[in-house]
Amino acid sequence: MSGxxxxxxxxxxxxxxxxxxxxxxxILAYVTLLERKxxxxxxxxxxxxRVGPHGLLQPIADGxxxxxxxxxxxxSADRPVFNLAPIVFLVPCLLIFATIPxxxxxxxxxxxxxxxxxxxxxxxxxxxxxxxxxxxxxKYALLSAMRAVNQIISYDLPFLFSALVPVMLAxxxxxxxxxxxxAGLWFIAYPVIGQLAFLAFVITAVxxxxxxxxDILEAxxxxxxxxxxxxxxxxxxxxxxxxxxxxxxxSFLGALLFLGAWAGPGPAWLGPVWFLFxxxxxxxxxxxxxWSFVRIRVDQxxxxxWKLMLPATLLLLFATAAVIVWRTPHA
Amino acid sequence: MPDVRAIxxxxxxxxxxxxxxxxxxxxxxxxxxxxxxGETVVGVDAVIGYLHRCHEKLAETLAYVQYPTIASKTDYVxxxxxxxxxxxxAEQIAKVEVPKRAQYLRVLVxxxxxxxxxxxxxxxxxxxxxxxxxxxxxIFLYCIRERELVLDLFExxxxxxxxxxxxxxxxxxxxxxxxxxxxxRRTIDLxxxxxxxxxxxxxxxxxxxxxxxxxxxxxxxxxxxxxxSGPLLRGSxxxxxxxxxxxxxxxxxxxxxxxxxxxGDCYARYHVRMVEFxxxxxxxxxxxxxxxxxxxxxxxxxxxLAQVKVPxxxxxxxxxxxxxxxGCYLVADGSNKPYRMKWRGASFSNLSVLPHILVGAxxxxxxxxxxxxxxxxxxxxx
Numbered sequence: 001m002s003g004x005x006x007x008x009x010x011x012x013x014x015x016x017x018x019x020x021x022x023x024x025x026x027i028l029a030y031v032t033l034l035e036r037k038x039x040x041x042x043x044x045x046x047x048x049x050r051v052g053p054h055g056l057l058q059p060i061a062d063g064x065x066x067x068x069x070x071x072x073x074x075x076s077a078d079r080p081v082f083n084l085a086p087i088v089f090l091v092p093c094l095l096i097f098a099t100i101p102x103x104x105x106x107x108x109x110x111x112x113x114x115x116x117x118x119x120x121x122x123x124x125x126x127x128x129x130x131x132x133x134x135x136x137x138x139k140y141a142l143l144s145a146m147r148a149v150n151q152i153i154s155y156d157l158p159f160l161f162s163a164l165v166p167v168m169l170a171x172x173x174x175x176x177x178x179x180x181x182x183a184g185l186w187f188i189a190y191p192v193i194g195q196l197a198f199l200a201f202v203i204t205a206v207x208x209x210x211x212x213x214x215d216i217l218e219a220x221x222x223x224x225x226x227x228x229x230x231x232x233x234x235x236x237x238x239x240x241x242x243x244x245x246x247x248x249x250x251s252f253l254g255a256l257l258f259l260g261a262w263a264g265p266g267p268a269w270l271g272p273v274w275f276l277f278x279x280x281x282x283x284x285x286x287x288x289x290x291w292s293f294v295r296i297r298v299d300q301x302x303x304x305x306w307k308l309m310l311p312a313t314l315l316l317l318f319a320t321a322a323v324i325v326w327r328t329p330h331a
Numbered sequence: 332m333p334d335v336r337a338i339x340x341x342x343x344x345x346x347x348x349x350x351x352x353x354x355x356x357x358x359x360x361x362x363x364x365x366x367x368x369g370e371t372v373v374g375v376d377a378v379i380g381y382l383h384r385c386h387e388k389l390a391e392t393l394a395y396v397q398y399p400t401i402a403s404k405t406d407y408v409x410x411x412x413x414x415x416x417x418x419x420x421a422e423q424i425a426k427v428e429v430p431k432r433a434q435y436l437r438v439l440v441x442x443x444x445x446x447x448x449x450x451x452x453x454x455x456x457x458x459x460x461x462x463x464x465x466x467x468x469x470i471f472l473y474c475i476r477e478r479e480l481v482l483d484l485f486e487x488x489x490x491x492x493x494x495x496x497x498x499x500x501x502x503x504x505x506x507x508x509x510x511x512x513x514x515x516r517r518t519i520d521l522x523x524x525x526x527x528x529x530x531x532x533x534x535x536x537x538x539x540x541x542x543x544x545x546x547x548x549x550x551x552x553x554x555x556x557x558x559x560s561g562p563l564l565r566g567s568x569x570x571x572x573x574x575x576x577x578x579x580x581x582x583x584x585x586x587x588x589x590x591x592x593x594x595g596d597c598y599a600r601y602h603v604r605m606v607e608f609x610x611x612x613x614x615x616x617x618x619x620x621x622x623x624x625x626x627x628x629x630x631x632x633x634x635x636l637a638q639v640k641v642p643x644x645x646x647x648x649x650x651x652x653x654x655x656x657x658g659c660y661l662v663a664d665g666s667n668k669p670y671r672m673k674w675r676g677a678s679f680s681n682l683s684v685l686p687h688i689l690v691g692a693x694x695x696x697x698x699x700x701x702x703x704x705x706x707x708x709x710x711x712x713x
Contacts, residue, residue, distance in 0.1 A: 043472040139348045143370070143694065213466065213538050222698045224355060291469050293538045294461035297695045298370060300541050 017108045020097055027276075028244050029059035031283065038284060039291045069233035074137060077230065081135030086231070086238040089128025092121045093242040096249040101176040103262050103271040114175035115167055118253060119160055122208075125246060126152045132239070133227035144226030147298050152208065154305035159204040161313035165197035166257040168320050179261035186260035193320050198258045200313050202282075205250050206289050207301065207309075209243075213293035214301055251282040344368055348694075352381045356459045356698040359708030361682075363689070365697065372697060375689045379682070382712040390672035395421050395639040398669075400496035402659075405674055406710035407493060408451055411444040412652030413659075413674075413710070414498040419579065419648035420661035421500045421669075425641045432625040433502035434581040439618040440488070440497060441580075441650070442611040443481050443515075446522060448653035449604050449611075450478035453529060456601075456702035460542050470532065477525050480518045487511055500639050502628025512619055519612045526608045533601075543598040547688050547700035550595055559681045561655025562607065563704060566600035568593040573651035580650075585617045597703040607653075637667045654678050654705055676710035 007015075033048065033055065040047025048055030073082060099114040101107035111117050126149060133145020167173055169190060170181035188194045207214040223229070228239050255261060255278035262271030296304075351362035360381035366374035386405055390398050402417040403410030415437055422429060429437075454474030461467020482492045489495045489505055497503055533539045549559070554567035564571055572589040574582040590606035592599035630639070641663040649658040658675030681704050689697055 039469075043469045044476060045472065139346060143348075143367075147370075213461070222350075222356060222694050291466055293466040293536065294457060294470075294542055295467070295695070296538050296541050297693060299693065 013108060016106075017098070020102075020108055021094065024094065024097055024245065024248075025241075028241060028248060029063065031244055031248055031280075032062070032240075033059050034280070034284075035287050038287055042288070042291050063237065066233055066237040069236075071233040071235060072230070074230050076137045078135040078137060081131050082230070083135075083235075085128050085132035085135055086235045086242070087128070088131055089125055090238050090242040090245070092124035092128070093245040093249065095121045096246070097252070099175055100249070100252050100256065101179065101261075102275055103268075104176065104180075106272065107176070110174060110176050113173045115163060115173045115178070115253075115257075118175075118249075119156070119163065122246065122249065123152060123156050125242070128242070129227055132231070136227070136230040138230050140223040140225075140229050141227045144223050144229075148210065148227065150298065151210065151214065151301060151305075154302050155204050155207040155214075155309070158200065158305060158309035158313040159208045161310075161317050162197050162200035162204055163253070163257060164317060165193060165320050168317070168324060169193075175256055179256055179263075182260040183263060186258065186263070188258040193316065193323060194258065196316055197320075198254075200309065200316065201254055201258065202285055202289070204309060204313070205254065206286055207305070209247050209250060209286065211247070211286060211290045213289070213295045215290075215295060247286060248279065248283060251279040251286065254282040255279040345373065350697070352378075356701060358455065358701060358706050360712075361701065361706065361708060363685075363697065363701075365689075365694070367694065370693045370695075372689050372692050372694065375686045377682070377686055379679075379708075379711050382708045384713065386713040387672050387674060390417075390669055392668065394636040394667045395500050395641060395669070396633045396636060396667075399498050400494065403494035403496065404709060405676065405713055406652065406654070406657065406678065406707050408707045408709075409444050409448040409653045410494050411440045411497060412650050412657045414495065415441060415580070416648050416650045416652075416657045416659040417661070417672075418498045418500050419650065420646045420659045421639070421641050421663070423646035423648055424644040424661065424663045425500070427501045428629050429502055429580070430626045430629055431581065431623045433627045433629075435584075435618050435622050436503050436507070436627060437498065437580045438582060438585070439615060439622075440485070440495075440503075442614045442618070443484060445611045445653045446608060446615075447478045447481040447485075449608055450474045450481070452604065452653075452702075452705045453601075454478075456699075456705070457533075459698040459702035460539075470529065473525070473529065477522050480522065484511070484515055484518055487514065499628060499630070499633060500641075501630035502626070504628070504632075506627050507622075512622075515615065516619060519615050523609065523612050526605065530605060540598070542695075542699055543601060543703075544594075544596060546597045546696050547692065547703060548595045549684055549688055551593075553684065553687055554595070557680070557683045557687065559655065559684050561652070561677055561681065562600055562603045563655065563681050563684070565590060566592045566603045567595040573649055573656060577649075579648075584621070585614050587614050597699055600703045640665065640667050641669070649675070652677050654707065654710070655681055657710075674710075674713055676713060678704075678706040678708070678710040679713075682706050682711055 037047040048058035051057045051061045073079060096118050098108040099111050099117050101110055129148050130145045133141040133148065166178055166187045169187055170178040172178060188198045228236060231239060255275060259278040262275045264270060264274030346367045348365045348367055350365060351357035352360035362378040362381065364376040364378065365372050389401060393401060399414045399417055402413045405413045451474065454471035457470040458467040461470065485495060486492050487508055488511060489497050497505065549563065549567045551568045554564050554569060568591060570589060570591045575589055587610045590603045592602050643663060643665045645662040647658060647660045649656050655677030656675065657677050660673040661669050662671040664670040685701070685704065688700060692700060
């Protein structure tokens, strides 16, 4: 570690981001397999089983298949927008990992406004999404893009508010400090407020990730595949990758904000492993919700957001503030 | 209703969106040309005919011993009911007596078919609402698991899983194989418990309530005006079931309840069908308990095409299929083939309600309503 820290900061950041990116792509490939296996078990199926032992090579086979597919561009598509959209979609989804400290001192950039950066960047995915919907020049895609903007605007606020509860409890926006503040007590164990905030976080995360039952923009029973209906081959793969990156990033955030990040039994070097396990736990929680409910309508989703989640999370935020003031010893 | 294809929407806020015939929720090959204002449907043009196979003309060229097998292919999800309608029409003209055991067996397969068909309906409908990548797919796979059990029973009985050719003029073709009764009882008990599971998953689920209650309301008047039948009609408050109103095939021997709901929305139709699951299981148990001994057909087994000749005359036979009234109008000229034949498909008549209830719904509701109508396009287009 001492050799690494003696390198120039620019080189350090480059090496670190390359390492994080490489590890991330590998994890993402297998997160898809995890979800497929998990969903299969939920549905009394076996899931991928044929490619490799227990289907372990399935993600690789999928990747190869998508690489070899013909890359179709519809004749009436807005070509620059259509081609650029997957990249614009992918970049913010990968960028959110920049602020996450995977262990004390290991991370690309430990910003002093980490949570803020994470939430701001994570909302940027909507730009790529709307470009994909618009550029495809397809009515299903257009409707889907319109729904996406609606939904993400509606759910970012309650998502932000529920994420702000741990921030207030820790008294810092820096992610590593929030993690360190949970050394004694994970925020999910914080009486009443912690559990409510985690519940709100999971619900709003499902909605902000556009996963079922809030996946109205994908809504394949009405909009076929929504904004990505015209995409094929590697562009489709990039969109899929970005979506899973976003979900995984949110899972890491959830594990960091509520589940004590890298805290766990065993030696310190096990920290990142614990962190990964906790993130996967949050991921499976989101997956469980996804595969258990029927989708609700766009107007109902908006109603739930503005009339229920927004006031509830706001109230929770005030309650947190009140508790903090009450518990802080007055000078 | 104006022809939505003829309206020029240039410069307006309206959007014409084509759904089908190739669409995940087309339930076969339904095509709806929707006019949207935002997400709200303001106009519907329903197009059918993509699966037309000249069934009625085909029936004129096939002998009475041949066509029951083809009749399965009108409503391929519930093949037993269309077969039964066809042979009943021929039996009415020819005044053929059907032995009691054959009548009971017809009831038995008819009710098992209703269970299998409702399994598919529940699964696909939930998939319409929940998506192939969400909770809907979970329920779909559960339902298909149970449907398979019923199809296994049919396979043991007939040798086929989807299109049977079980009925023939004068009776049925196959008797129950050894051990089938026990297998059937076990399957029915299992399905009964699984239907409880579905209800636990759906009935108290707020998301399911939000998607189904008050959606796609068919008023009692509309239901009677457009001539819908089956669970749709009973979901709209009309207490009519052919099995009880005009019993055929010894239905008068069995006790069952005909569920009626008055709300007329998707949830009411769901509830009617869920009760029908249980009532069908109840009838199956009664058949197995009271199955009389005796011949399974009043005519010898099929040897030649000229074997069954129906005298000159005409008849309309109707049975209560899983989707409603399946009717067969037959004109015979004394030969071994019908002179004319006409199907009254339950799905076809039920589908005619769609343009009335889709207007004003949102795009997401369109698929939920379509699924609750439960059309099978083999029967619509024939």
